[in-house]
Amino acid sequence: MTELQQTPLNATHRSLNARMVDFGGWDMPVNYGSQIDEHRAVRTDAGMFDVSHMRVVDFTGDRARAFFEYALANNVGKLQTPGRALYSCMLNSNGGVIDDLIVYRFADDNFRTVVNAGTAEKDIAWFGQLNAEGGFGLTITPRRDLAIVAVQGPNARDKVWQVAPSTRSATELLKPFNAAKIENTPFGELMVARTGYTGEDGFEIVIPATEVCAFWDALQRQGVRPAGLGARDTLRLEAGMNLYGQDMDEDVSPLDAGLAWTVDLNSPRDFVGREKLEADGMQQAFVGLILHKDNGKAAGVLRAHQKVVTPQGEGEITSGTFSPTMQESIAFARVPVGVKPGDIVQVQIRDKALPASVVKLPFVRNGKVLAG
Known part of the structure; x- marks a missing residue:
């Protein structure tokens, strides 16, 4: 072991x-x-x-900004002041998410990322591969x-x-x-x-x-x-924040994981996965669900992999829990395009089909309930 x-x-x-x-x-x-x-x-x-x-990784070199412009789906060109941070997905050539991360710019030749624990070694290897293939000449330092x-x-x-x-x-x-x-x-x-x-x-x-x-x-x-x-x-x-490995992975596009806001397709730069994203577009919608109560009580708990039945076709819960703040059963789900906030869907929980409302994410921010 x-x-x-x-x-x-x-x-x-x-x-x-x-x-x-x-x-x-x-x-x-x-x-x-x-x-x-x-x-x-x-x-x-x-x-x-x-x-x-989680792993801190430092990047130094004259072409650090150019490296991240190519490596990330979001645009580090937005980072104009020292210490500015950006949330982004790092994609493979098929548009799937290798990892989601935060990148910090301290200078054009000095960047830092914090990557997920489960993907750290894979991420570092990918950074090294892109650095070598692109001739960026960066020094990449995982900080243990x-x-x-x-x-x-x-x-x-x-x-x-x-x-x-x-x-x-x-x-x-x-x-x-x-x-x-x-x-x-x-x-x-x-x-x-x-x-x-x-x-x-x-x-x-x-x-x-x-x-x-x-x-x-x-x-x-x-x-x-x-x-x-x-x-x-x-x-x-509750805050509507994705978890890598549940809500997205290497087989899921950020456009299908509610992360289109982290993808910059407006600037002319090339980045890994861009061609596939533009060709495929959004294939599924990513929504919040709140399970209906039965006589004022929770009828069950929404969990990952439960089937969601909609008039447009079937979907699946990616993450679910009982919300301590809302006292409701809540979930993220990937469902057919066309399902929208205000719709009622059915979730298969054991041998029952239970109704749930589709809502806009997030559920809760800064202590305030926003959905439901």
Whole structure:
């Protein structure tokens, strides 16, 4: 049996009596007792997640911008100021999603990406292949010396500033999808990004692996609640955020995964997968579902791979859960083009066909219910 990989916070999670699970080959906390309480802490106050299993990769070289213009479906030409970030899919030649990632530009010759844990080695190999084939001449450096902590919630930023006051002046005016590097903090050099995977405000903080345990402990003393993979999943689903491997993969176009907004087909640049996307267009719609209640009670729980029956044909749920915020069963589904918000569809749950409403995503953002 292959030994599970561990983040630098592994012993800390275990000291907090976290329930640990195998998450794509990593030993990760699913919760620390109550997934519901962790979810609500993020929606109402502040919670923190160990996301150090994700991989930071640095890129340096004169043609770094040109490399990302070719490698990504979104356009890094939008990144004009230092620290500006962009969410994008990285596609194969068939238009399928190799990975979704965030790229940060600090200068035209200095970029950083954060890629998913389960695809990290594949991504790094793909970066290397594109770099060599295109003659970009970049130095590509996977950073195994860094950890990442996501601090999320309406009070998250204030609590980070209490723990690391020297970060405040550099990040107080930071707009969403921007980052700053701060050298003189009690925890060494930090990259503080105003990004997240919960639908709430907050920071994702890249920190030296040697300092992350002290940082985590300091945040906990300020009342930031540790949260695990369970709350991370319900939060991201409420927020309408895709999960790689469930809502898209190498066989799914971003146009069929509700990610058309991340694909720039307006600029004249060439990028990997563009030709296939333009030839095929959108083949399926990506929508939200809310299961109808039966006498005021949940009739079931929407889960991945359940069949969705519509007047236009069949579809399938890609992610589903019971929403702690809405107290409803919610899901993402890939359905035939023509299905739209306001429609009623039938979801096959065990031996029953149960009605669900089609809604526009997201379900919840910044603590407010937007769908339903």
